[in-house]
Amino acid sequence: MKLSLATLLLVSLVLSSSLHAMADDLSPQPAPSSCDIKCDARCKDAKEKDRCLKYCGICCGKCQCVPSGTYGNKSECPCYDDMKNSKGTAKCP
Numbered sequence: 001m002k003l004s005l006a007t008l009l010l011v012s013l014v015l016s017s018s019l020h021a022m023a024d025d026l027s028p029q030p031a032p033s034s035c036d037i038k039c040d041a042r043c044k045d046a047k048e049k050d051r052c053l054k055y056c057g058i059c060c061g062k063c064q065c066v067p068s069g070t071y072g073n074k075s076e077c078p079c080y081d082d083m084k085n086s087k088g089t090a091k092c093p
Contacts, residue, residue, distance in 0.1 A: 036057070059091060
């Protein structure tokens with residue numbers, strides 16, 4: 001009796017986890033965030049695009065804004081302009 005109950009419990013756990021995994025695979029992917037779109041535009045001419053996108057994403061996530069254009073215009077987003085790295089230079093591209 002105890003063995004069949006334990007087996008039934010184990011089988012139900014395996015099945016429920018399998019169904020949960022399949023449901024996660026079928027869920028729609030989220031649309032790109034506004035930070036992704038803005039940073040893609042900001043970094044389109046960067047020599048090191050991956051690095052630019054990484055730091056732009058960090059800055060946009062904290063500041064919720066990205067300056068227009070591919071360079072400069074940081075006065076449009078003071079938080080973005082004020083972020084510094086450990087060397088004291090601008091963190092955000």
